[in-house]
Amino acid sequence: MQILALSTFPKAILATTLVQVIALGAVWALKGRDFLLRKYLGSLVSLAVGVLLATALLHLLPEAIAQLGNTPMLWFVLTATLLGLFATERVFSALTGGAAEPAGANTLTTREHHHGHHTSRPINLVFGGMLHSFVDGVSVAAAFTVNTRVGLVTALAITLHEVPHRLGDFALFVHLHVSTRRAMQLAVLVGLPSLLGVALVTVIGAGASGATAWLLPISAGSFLYIAMANLMPELQHECKLRRVFTQIFCVLAGAALVLLIARLPGA
Template identity: 35%
Template sequence: MSLFTWILLFSLLGGVLSVLAAALFLLIPGFTRERLLPHFVSFAIGALLGAAFLALLPHALGGTDDFHLLGMTVLLGLLGFFLLEKMVLWRHCHHEVCEAHTPEPHAHDNHNAAGTLILIGDGVHNFVDGVLIAAAFMTDIHLGIVTALAVAAHEIPQEVGDFAVLLQSGFSRRKAFVFNVLASLTTLIGAGLAYYSLADMQQALPFVLAIAASSFIYIAVADLIPGLHKRVEFSQTVQQIILILLGVAVIYLAHSTLH
């Protein structure tokens, strides 16, 4: 199987298949879904941090001698994603109601705009995911698989939240599903463009991996972890730690086994 085929298949896993999984998840009764979703989020945190620190950054460090520039790239990546989130182009919502997406009760126009912004932000984010997956595969096929798994781990709970916002914005279930699938196709576009644009720029790959790591770190630390602090019971904290460690362990085992 060619490298390009690997990239397309696993970009599909991180994009369209995540939407399908989220759509099936929405079929679960609301109360049960609300209880299960935080557990998926905890696992996603571990998967993202594991992929960033155990896979992406080590490969990035191994691909260049300019560690100072690489560290600066990670820092600038974190600041860049902060600015994107400020512009509501990177906002993730892993709950059916969140302050970034819930409009005022009387603001009907804002209500509809929330759904549109979600689709735009999702499309941009999926495009970037495609670029990162392609860069990882072009560095090492095993790294690409681990990166795609980490993307899928956090895309599923994100898509569940996005579906909820679209439904609240007046989209029908069918329309929300179709538009979410269309937004997810930008993953393939990003992967395809990255494959051809980075093919002759091997020296740039370590820095793209550094941006991928900063993306995963930012999503885990700035977006997902604050939601866990809403559940302060000791039993909930123990469950969160166990699931985070499980996410890290899955990435570690996948990366070590593939190698």
């Protein structure tokens, strides 16, 4: 099934813009209300873990196999994505002094924790965030070339991890004595490359239809990495049993949500 990326471009742009608006809206609504953030951050990150894992393993990879066949090349691309993200993050982290992680979705607590040990500059956070949101845009656009349902699930997965990611960045900007107004502007700037990612996929899809299917194992790898390397380690800091149960419940709820969308009739 080859669908021209051109025809899905408006949907992908709309979904990507919506993701950014929601993420920025959350930052705007929660600025100066750290108590709310601290209360619900764990649940939000847990929900994101469930949605990201289920989207990668129940939507993106099965769709990649359906389109490309269960070939060693597909699994090679997935492995290369995971190792590539690890290498990029490590090198970037070493070069910039530790706090900024390009593909990371660090939350407030970890950012503050890191800040205690490293000197970080807002420019590093902005650069890392821009790189990350570019990959997010590529994922959304590639998913919409499969079908609208996979596109929407992917956009949901990105929204749920972008909200804590942006909140964490914003808190750190303010912590680094960037003015609230400037921090808000930087938050907008960080999201812009996602639109560029959509445009790139559209150009690739228009040039070689079918090539976009190879972006699916890359999106899947990026989601698996964010869930397991960036988000899960943060959840592992929690030691109160009641909160651990809340985490487990939210992870399962996230996965269930994705399954539910998968079973929507006619989608």
